[in-house]
Amino acid sequence: MIALLHTGAAKFSQNLFPRARQAVCSLLPAGVLKEYSSIISRKLASHGFGASMAAMSSFPPQRYHYFLVLDFEATCDKPQIHPQEIIEFPILKLNGRTMEIESTFHMYVQPVVHPQLTPFCTELTGIIQGMVDGQPSLQQVLERVDEWMAKEGLLDPSVKSIFVTCGDWDLKVMLPGQCQYLGLPVADYFKQWINLKKRQHPRRLLTWGTRGGTNATRLGDGEAGIPLAQAYSFAMGSWPKNGLLDMNKGLNLQHIGRPHSGIDDCKNIANIMKTLAHRGFIFKQTSKPF
Numbered sequence: 001m002i003a004l005l006h007t008g009a010a011k012f013s014q015n016l017f018p019r020a021r022q023a024v025c026s027l028l029p030a031g032v033l034k035e036y037s038s039i040i041s042r043k044l045a046s047h048g049f050g051a052s053m054a055a056m057s058s059f060p061p062q063r064y065h066y067f068l069v070l071d072f073e074a075t076c077d078k079p080q081i082h083p084q085e086i087i088e089f090p091i092l093k094l095n096g097r098t099m100e101i102e103s104t105f106h107m108y109v110q111p112v113v114h115p116q117l118t119p120f121c122t123e124l125t126g127i128i129q130g131m132v133d134g135q136p137s138l139q140q141v142l143e144r145v146d147e148w149m150a151k152e153g154l155l156d157p158s159v160k161s162i163f164v165t166c167g168d169w170d171l172k173v174m175l176p177g178q179c180q181y182l183g184l185p186v187a188d189y190f191k192q193w194i195n196l197k198k199r200q201h202p203r204r205l206l207t208w209g210t211r212g213g214t215n216a217t218r219l220g221d222g223e224a225g226i227p228l229a230q231a232y233s234f235a236m237g238s239w240p241k242n243g244l245l246d247m248n249k250g251l252n253l254q255h256i257g258r259p260h261s262g263i264d265d266c267k268n269i270a271n272i273m274k275t276l277a278h279r280g281f282i283f284k285q286t287s288k289p290f
Contacts, residue, residue, distance in 0.1 A: 067096060068092070072089060083177065092269075138178060162285055167195060171193050194284065244269065251275050
């Protein structure tokens with residue numbers, strides 16, 4: 001019995017298969033359950049999980065060591081102004097094993113083409129003129145991002161990290177477009193990301209411990225792992241038309257801060273990712289080389 005539990009331990013997390021776990025536990029003596037818990041703890045500890053063992057026991061293994069959650073805010077108006085310029089540049093470093101925020105980069109940026117924020121922009125983003133006046137230029141902020149990436153060990157070739165956005169606009173349109181306008185290079189690490197809103201052909205939805213195994217739920221041919229919004233639609237049975245607000249509502253999560261605040265949107269994205277990771281979702285890159 002102990003051997004059976006040992007081989008199947010990784011297939012049961014706190015938030016996966018609750019009915020099955022309850023049924024099994026009701027049939028087992030207290031001593032066996034205690035040994036089962038001890039086996040899990042020892043296996044996690046042997047992999048160096050340390051103080052994070054309890055949290056990590058609820059997550060499937062992800063493909064990346066770190067997720068870098070990013071959400072720009074930019075100058076805007078109705079009708080839209082051109083060119084738009086980034087005015088808020090937040091990044092959250094999310095640990096891929098614990099799905100906890102380990103570090104934050106957050107700076108406001110001085111716009112130069114349209115230095116005066118419009119009333120529409122302030123109402124939408126909550127960013128007032130005094131928050132951008134005297135702030136570093138985009139070039140200076142990008143230099144500080146690179147310094148932060150190096151400090152956090154994210155430029156180490158052995159460390160796998162990827163940016164995460166709620167849409168392709170941030171890294172496919174906004175950053176490369178403004179860099180091109182200003183004659184600035186775009187670092188390679190900005191050229192791959194996970195778009196949480198990306199619709200794509202369904203792959204295979206896997207439960208923790210069954211990668212490639214017979215217990216996988218077959219949704220289609222291809223590589224395992226699906227983006228967040230697609231994962232959300234499979235889990236909840238509806239597509240999040242209003243993005244983060246709908247995802248939070250469907251997952252019974254409290255919305256953090258105000259919509260269209262870059263740093264608050266990053267916190268909401270991180271919270272949604274953590275919740276779906278608890279349910280066994282594996283996140284994958286959605287961007288294509290350019």
